[in-house]
Amino acid sequence: MHQNRLLAAIMFTDIVGYTSLMEHDESEALYILEINRQIIQTALKQYNGHCTKEIGDGTLSTFHSTVDALACASKILTLIAQYPKLNLRIALHLGDIIQEGNDIFGDGVNITARLEPLAPCNGIAISQHFHAQIQGKTSYQFKSIGFPTLKNISSKIEVFTWHPSYSSNGADKALSSVSRLSFSLTWLNYKTAFFVFLLALGGYFGWQQKWLSLNTTTITVNTPSNVPESSIAVLKFANIGASLQNQYFNDGLSEELLNLLARIKELKVASRTSTWALPKNVTSAMVREQLNVNYMVEGSIRKSNDKVRITVQLIETKTGFHLWSQTYDRKLDDTLVIQDEIALKITTSLKLLLSAQSLQALANNKQVNALAYEHYLKAKQFLRQPKTKTSLLAAIESFNSAIAIENTFELARAGKCKGLIEFYQLSLSNDDFQSAEKNCLAILKSNSYQSEIYNSLGELYLVSGQFEEAESNFQAALTLDLSSVDALIGIARAQTKLTNYTIAEQYFIRAVQTAPNYGETHEHYGSYLFYQGRYTQAINEFKKVILLNPYYGDAYNSLGAAYFANGDVNRGVQSFQKSIEINENHEAYSNLGTAFFIKKNFVQAANMYQQAIDLSPDDYRYWGFLAESFEHIANKKFQMNDAYAQAIKRAEKMLVINDKSNELLVSLALYYAKINHHYQARNLLNKLKNKDLLADSLYTMSVSYLALNDKVQALNYLSKAINKGYDKELAFADESFMELSKHKRFKELTQ
Numbered sequence: 001m002h003q004n005r006l007l008a009a010i011m012f013t014d015i016v017g018y019t020s021l022m023e024h025d026e027s028e029a030l031y032i033l034e035i036n037r038q039i040i041q042t043a044l045k046q047y048n049g050h051c052t053k054e055i056g057d058g059t060l061s062t063f064h065s066t067v068d069a070l071a072c073a074s075k076i077l078t079l080i081a082q083y084p085k086l087n088l089r090i091a092l093h094l095g096d097i098i099q100e101g102n103d104i105f106g107d108g109v110n111i112t113a114r115l116e117p118l119a120p121c122n123g124i125a126i127s128q129h130f131h132a133q134i135q136g137k138t139s140y141q142f143k144s145i146g147f148p149t150l151k152n153i154s155s156k157i158e159v160f161t162w163h164p165s166y167s168s169n170g171a172d173k174a175l176s177s178v179s180r181l182s183f184s185l186t187w188l189n190y191k192t193a194f195f196v197f198l199l200a201l202g203g204y205f206g207w208q209q210k211w212l213s214l215n216t217t218t219i220t221v222n223t224p225s226n227v228p229e230s231s232i233a234v235l236k237f238a239n240i241g242a243s244l245q246n247q248y249f250n251d252g253l254s255e256e257l258l259n260l261l262a263r264i265k266e267l268k269v270a271s272r273t274s275t276w277a278l279p280k281n282v283t284s285a286m287v288r289e290q291l292n293v294n295y296m297v298e299g300s301i302r303k304s305n306d307k308v309r310i311t312v313q314l315i316e317t318k319t320g321f322h323l324w325s326q327t328y329d330r331k332l333d334d335t336l337v338i339q340d341e342i343a344l345k346i347t348t349s350l351k352l353l354l355s356a357q358s359l360q361a362l363a364n365n366k367q368v369n370a371l372a373y374e375h376y377l378k379a380k381q382f383l384r385q386p387k388t389k390t391s392l393l394a395a396i397e398s399f400n401s402a403i404a405i406e407n408t409f410e411l412a413r414a415g416k417c418k419g420l421i422e423f424y425q426l427s428l429s430n431d432d433f434q435s436a437e438k439n440c441l442a443i444l445k446s447n448s449y450q451s452e453i454y455n456s457l458g459e460l461y462l463v464s465g466q467f468e469e470a471e472s473n474f475q476a477a478l479t480l481d482l483s484s485v486d487a488l489i490g491i492a493r494a495q496t497k498l499t500n501y502t503i504a505e506q507y508f509i510r511a512v513q514t515a516p517n518y519g520e521t522h523e524h525y526g527s528y529l530f531y532q533g534r535y536t537q538a539i540n541e542f543k544k545v546i547l548l549n550p551y552y553g554d555a556y557n558s559l560g561a562a563y564f565a566n567g568d569v570n571r572g573v574q575s576f577q578k579s580i581e582i583n584e585n586h587e588a589y590s591n592l593g594t595a596f597f598i599k600k601n602f603v604q605a606a607n608m609y610q611q612a613i614d615l616s617p618d619d620y621r622y623w624g625f626l627a628e629s630f631e632h633i634a635n636k637k638f639q640m641n642d643a644y645a646q647a648i649k650r651a652e653k654m655l656v657i658n659d660k661s662n663e664l665l666v667s668l669a670l671y672y673a674k675i676n677h678h679y680q681a682r683n684l685l686n687k688l689k690n691k692d693l694l695a696d697s698l699y700t701m702s703v704s705y706l707a708l709n710d711k712v713q714a715l716n717y718l719s720k721a722i723n724k725g726y727d728k729e730l731a732f733a734d735e736s737f738m739e740l741s742k743h744k745r746f747k748e749l750t751q
Contacts, residue, residue, distance in 0.1 A: 004099040007476055008062040009069035009092065009130065010112040011049065013040060013076065016087040016121050018057040032086050033057055039079045039086075047072035052104050058116075062104065065472070066094055066133040070140070073124050080122070091115035093127040094479060114150035115159060123163035131160050132482065133475060136506040155266060227318075230350060231293040233270035234258040235282070237310075238300040250301045251384075252377030253310075253335065257297070259452070260343050262481040267347070268293075271483050277517030277548070288317035290517070295323070297346065306332050306370065312342055314349055324349045332370035372406035375399070379415055383422075392423040410453060413443050417456040421463055428618035428650070433657050436460065451481035458490045465658035467497040485515045489524050496528060499692060504528065519545040519552065526558060533725070535566035553582035561591055569595070586615040590622055593629070602632040620654065623647035624671055631674075644675045662688065666697045666704075673707035681708060695724035703736050715745050722749055 015021075015036060022029040040059055044051055047068040051061045063069040073090045080086045093115060095108030111127060119125035126134075131142060142160035150157060237254045239247050255272055262269040270291040278290060287296045299312035313325040324345060328338045368376075379398035385391040399416035402409055420436035440460040443453055454477035461470035474490035481487065492507035508525040515521050526541030542559040545552060560575030573595050579588035593608030606629040612622040627643035630636040651668045658664065665684050672681035685701060693701070698721035705714040718737075740746040 006062075006097050006099055007095070007479065008064070008097050008104075008108065009066045009094050010097065010108050011059075011061045011063065011069050011073060012091045012112045012116045013059045013061075014089050014116050015057040016089055021085070028085070032083070035083055035086055036080075036088070039076055043072045043075040043079065046075060052102065060104070060109065060112075062097065066092075066130055066475075067137055069130075070124075070126075070134055070138060074140075077122055077124075087121050089116050089119035089121065090124045091119055091126070092124060092130050094129045094133055095127075111150065111153055111157065114153055118145065118148060118159055118161065120161055120163040123161060125159055125161045128158040128160070129479065131158075133479065136503045227288065227292055227294050228268045229294060230266055231268040231270070232261065232295040232297065232346070232350075233275045233287055233291045233293045234261065234272075235278070235287075235296060235298040236276055237298070237312075240300045240302040240309075248378050248381035249303055249374065252380050253301060253339075255380065256377075257339050257342060259450075259481070260339055261297075261346065262451070262483055264343070264347060267350075269481075269483050271485050271515040271518070274515040274517050284315050284317040284320045293317060295346075295350065297342075303332075308332050308335065308338075310338055310342075314346055332374070335370065335373055336368055368409055369406045372402040372409055372412070375402035375405070376409065376412045376415065379412070379419070383415065383419060387422055387426065389423065389426055392419050392426070395419040396423065410443065411450065413439070414450070414453040414456045417443060418459060421456070421459045425463070428616070428654070430653055430656065433463070437464070451477040451484050451487060453477075454480065455484065455486045455490060458487075458494070462490065462494060462497070463658070465497075465660035467494050467660070470494040471498065483514055485511050485518065485521060488514060489521065492524065492528070496531075501532070517548065519548040519555070522548070523555060523558065526562070530558070530562055530565070533565075535562050538562040539566065551582055553579045553585055554587070555579075556582065557585060557588040557591060560588070564591070564595065584611075584615060586612040586619065586622065589615065590625060593625060597625075597629060600632075602629045605629045606633065618650055618653075620647045620650035621667065623650060624667060627671075627674070641675055644671050647671050648675075662691055662693055662697055666693070666700045670700055670704045670707070673704040678708055693724075695721050695726040698724055699726050706736060706740070711740065711743070715740070715743070715749065718746075719749055 013036075015032065018029065018032070021032065036057070037054070037059075040061070041051065043049070044061055047063070048065070049061045049063045049068065049072050051059055053060050061072075063072065069092055073092060076088065076090065080088060091112050093108060093112040095111060096106055097104045097108045098106040115125045115127060124140075126142065134140075140162050142162045145159050145161055147156045147158055234254060234257055237250045239250045258269060258272050258275070261267055270293050274291055278287065284296060287293065294317055296315050296317055297312060298315065299310060301311075302309040308328075308330060310328045310330075311325070312328075314323045315321065316323055326342075326345065328334075328341070330338055375398045379395045379402065382391050382395035382398060396416055396419045399412050399419060402412040403416065406412070417436065417440035420432070420439055424432040424436050437460060440456060443457060454473045458470045458473035458477065461467070461473060471491055471494035474487045474494060477484055478487035478491065488507050488511035492504045492511065495501075495504035495507065505528065508521075508528050511521045512525055522541045522544040526538045526545065529535075529538040529541060539559060539562045542555055542562060545555040546559065549555070556575045556579035560572045560579065562572075563569075563575055564572030573592065576588045576592045576595070579585060580592075589608050589612040593605045593612065596602070596605035596608060606626055609622050609626040609629060612619070613626065616622065623643050624647040627640050627647060630640035630643060648668065648671050651664060651671065654661075654664055655668065665688055669681050669684035669688070672678075672684065681704060685704060688697075688701060698717050702714045702717035702721060705711075705717060737746065
């Protein structure tokens, strides 16, 4: 029979004292059993669970979501409260299962069953894996009971329990209500609200990094006093040999070894970004201080033709003692085998007992053709370079070469997916998106469980507006690699799009803590803070990015936007100019254009927007900004209408890919209203009227209604925008509302 491997949230329930009840009153016991069955079936239906089987008085069920599983368990405990003789213990775990027909089995099922006796009566026991995924999503106060011995389970698993008595008020809600924070964007007029779209990472597409290589600056962070016992960092291996052309091989092999160790649940592995940000010739003491790890792996690689020599050492950071070292002289074809041997040797040296899941992760590291693997490592090197069409095309070409040699090379397919998505984000071409979508979705046929695959799928869903699917895939990636910065940032970005801002910020902070010396974590967190209207904090994060890399132009652009929003116009303009000085980029040109627009220098503003268009001709925003500038320049009506038409054409293309973007719909409605396409404008505005919009979007809707000569709705949405935090003085100063300046309701709103 065909078997499928799945990652699932697993629930096991068991009736407390059922055997004794059966002995004393069989009819009562059977009645209780039936009530239990009905309650569980009701809860499963409500929370999208599937009951796989009943085992005596126990039940085994699965869910696609840990949140649904916990909510279901909570519902069951609530419902059984009316039946005093029905008492349950519930266990929850997140792990691998094997599905065969209608049955499931495997490590995940075994662990869940062993957790159940540890749950309090009418309470819940969960594993560390499950606990990690519900952080920030529940108000339940789970208590750790340590690492109890689980029968026939060799790995150490931390167990957490919950009971109503743990709560200070005697009861908890299953899921905390996540506050929907409104963005308070204090702009000089509605035009400047479009700064929101012009951070390098913060636009409608969730821009990927355009990251230059890090310098050796590090940011000091407060690390916990207790260093995790089984924690380790993998330093970049040294290149031994005359040819610098082999550096891609050394870097790639170091990263792949780190990724392999990260799949071992018993290890806590420092992220590549933090580790590689450390200076050369770093001491073990510095590694311990900066990364909070007990062990480090370092080594060297000499590559010559079809031979490779890899020397590796395992070092205790506290003492600097070498716990193990070895040299491997092998053929290139054995590279992956060597990685497996190193990983197993490290775990043996640290006296770790590996779970079946960890052993499976190592077993998944299949033999790959040496030439295909070289192409793969070259492609990864191109992906680490600044994001340009040239570097991304080179990466995609190398991934294609790897796949042509080794058609089942799943990591190469995941890398190609990532490269195609990033290329689309630069080109904004529908054809490029369709190519990315086709290649990424093909990965779903894979039976491989590797974080890189789920991260790539998460990016696809994020770009196409399928935010819940994106979050689910990033969560799967994080489960497979708890130190994955890409997964942490991906979850945060998805939660932001889902307006779960509290949860999003928790994951942004986790990303910063995981990789404090990696500029992208600070850049993403800074962008998030910027959109929350927390400009001073955003400025601090963008300064950290620049501290780590003084020659990263996009960071100066983001810093300039934060300065500008915070009222420091001169520093804002200086930062935009510095960004362009380092490397010409469309965001900085557009932001400079907006600065000129505010100063009523509309000709210069139009020139800046045209520069942005020259660099990114398919970005609808810049055409819209250009059209607004032409509105204020004499004899430019034809050019204004043409620019709006170009903006509409490009925005409609984006709508085909992602019709869930409120920002896109708001902008498109405004463009239609400006050129008197009333039907199209009202159709879009009607779609938006029941949505939970941010202050700047509500304000733009108000301007759109004003362009449609609907003063009542214009004032209604102006009121909503102000209630959401839009600055009254800015609204009063906006020339768009000049004709309403004497209107009684307008005066009341802006007083």
